[in-house]
Amino acid sequence: MKAVGARLPRYDGIGHVTGRTQYVDDIRVGKNLWAKALRSPHHHASITSLDTGKAEQMKGVHAVVTHLDVPKNVYGHLEGLGVPADEPLLAEGDVRYKGQPIAAVAAESEAAAMAALEAIEVRYDERPALFDIRQALDPDAPQIHQWGNVYPHYGPYNHRRVRKGDIDRAFDDADVIVEGVYRPQAIEQMPMETQVSLVVPEASGRLTIYSCTQAMYFSMGVVAAHLQVPLNKLKFVGGTVGGGCDRVHPGEALGGGGVEPGDRRVVVGRAERLHPERLADADVVDELRAPGDVAEAVVAWETCADGLHASTSPRDAAITASTIFT
Numbered sequence: 001m002k003a004v005g006a007r008l009p010r011y012d013g014i015g016h017v018t019g020r021t022q023y024v025d026d027i028r029v030g031k032n033l034w035a036k037a038l039r040s041p042h043h044h045a046s047i048t049s050l051d052t053g054k055a056e057q058m059k060g061v062h063a064v065v066t067h068l069d070v071p072k073n074v075y076g077h078l079e080g081l082g083v084p085a086d087e088p089l090l091a092e093g094d095v096r097y098k099g100q101p102i103a104a105v106a107a108e109s110e111a112a113a114m115a116a117l118e119a120i121e122v123r124y125d126e127r128p129a130l131f132d133i134r135q136a137l138d139p140d141a142p143q144i145h146q147w148g149n150v151y152p153h154y155g156p157y158n159h160r161r162v163r164k165g166d167i168d169r170a171f172d173d174a175d176v177i178v179e180g181v182y183r184p185q186a187i188e189q190m191p192m193e194t195q196v197s198l199v200v201p202e203a204s205g206r207l208t209i210y211s212c213t214q215a216m217y218f219s220m221g222v223v224a225a226h227l228q229v230p231l232n233k234l235k236f237v238g239g240t241v242g243g244g245c246d247r248v249h250p251g252e253a254l255g256g257g258g259v260e261p262g263d264r265r266v267v268v269g270r271a272e273r274l275h276p277e278r279l280a281d282a283d284v285v286d287e288l289r290a291p292g293d294v295a296e297a298v299v300a301w302e303t304c305a306d307g308l309h310a311s312t313s314p315r316d317a318a319i320t321a322s323t324i325f326t
Contacts, residue, residue: 012240021240022239022240023193023194023212023239023240023242024195024196024197024198024210024211024212024239025193025194025195025196027198027210027239029198029200029210032198033062033063033106033107033108033113034106034107034108034109034110034112034113035104035105035106035113035199036104036105036107036110036113036114036116036117037101037102037103037104037105037117038101038102038103038104038105038117038120038122039098039099039100039101039102040091040095040097040098040099040100040102040124041098041124042095042098042124042126042129043097043098043129043131044094044095044096044097044126044127044128044129044130044142044144045094045095045124045125045126045127046093046094046124046125046127047091047093047094047095047102047122047123047124048123048124048125049121049122049123050066050102050103050120050121050122050123051120051121051122052064052066052103052120052121054119054120054121055105055116055117055119055120058107058112058115058116058119059112060107060108060109060112061105061106061107061108061112061113061116062106062107062108063104063105063106064103064104064105064106064116064120065090065103065104065105065106066090066102066103067088067089067090067091067092070089070090070226070227071226071227071228072225072226072227072228073088073089073090073092073226074086074087074088074089074092075087075089075222075225075226077218077222079225080221083153084153086145086146086147089101089226090102090103090104094127095124096144096145102122103117103120105117105120127142128142129142129144130142130144130149136149136150137149137150193212193240193241193242195212195242196212197209197210197211197212198210198211205233206232206233206234206235207223207233207234207235208235208237209223209234209235209236209237210237210238210239211236211237211238212238212239212241212242213236213238213241214241216236216238217236219236220234220236
């Protein structure tokens with residue numbers, strides 16, 4: 001038990017403070033292609049036309065991928081747990097938030113990839129947008145999702161109630177009542193790590209994906225689902241994670257969308273890892289009632305949030321819960 005209560009040196013501490021820790025961006029595998037995503041400039045709009053012809057003919061461009069090139073474009077990362085799929089990898093017919101990826105480009109340089117994005121022609125029919133979760137619950141609110149603004153898949157209900165203990169008795173016995181409405185701001189942790197993915201198509205047809213994800217097998221399952229390939233056609237290689245809670249980006253599946261086996265690696269940079277304006281937001285109505293001796297407390301809350309890991313698809317959820325802590 002020498003470790004309990006002792007000040008032990010971190011096994012990775014020296015590498016971190018001396019700059020010798022290896023991250024995914026430090027891996028070099030020959031020449032590379034750069035992946036960039038064309039993103040929606042609108043918060044909510046229908047896509048009336050999409051033409052990638054000019055971009056495909058540009059010098060240095062190896063692939064331009066749209067939803068038509070993705071074998072399984074709509075997939076939910078919790079689909080395996082019974083949550084219906086509602087997340088398009090690349091926008092299909094409409095966009096639901098500003099920054100939603102519509103197409104992805106792989107080119108021989110970052111500048112060539114950016115120029116190809118400029119050459120893609122997209123026309124939109126802008127629709128009313130929603131910027132407040134509570135307004136999304138109004139009967140006359142614009143409908144953003146095909147299932148409505150409230151996630152409906154809680155059995156026959158559109159909300160979930162969690163109860164524990166005798167709520168009425170605890171409230172009746174409470175000597176102190178504290179009630180408030182709290183709205184935390186959206187947060188992006190912005191880790192110092194340069195977040196990238198490297199996708200290397202092997203001669204055998206297998207994809208080797210170097211990723212900074214914190215969930216290797218989970219991410220491998222998501223990519224396999226999008227590409228509709230067996231897991232043995234993918235190899236995920238992890239490294240030091242400088243910032244967790246990341247998401248699979250379309251670039252990690254780009255190797256199966258036009259980049260040939262034996263071709264150059266595909267680099268997906270930090271700008272493609274961020275999901276603009278899709279960071280978590282929530283309203284919390286909290287009511288705390290506690291007896292004078294604080295031997296027990298009742299916490300009742302109602303939460304309206306756009307959902308855990310809702311970084312690629314707007315999804316509102318209403319949760320009402322009451323819990324007694326003794």
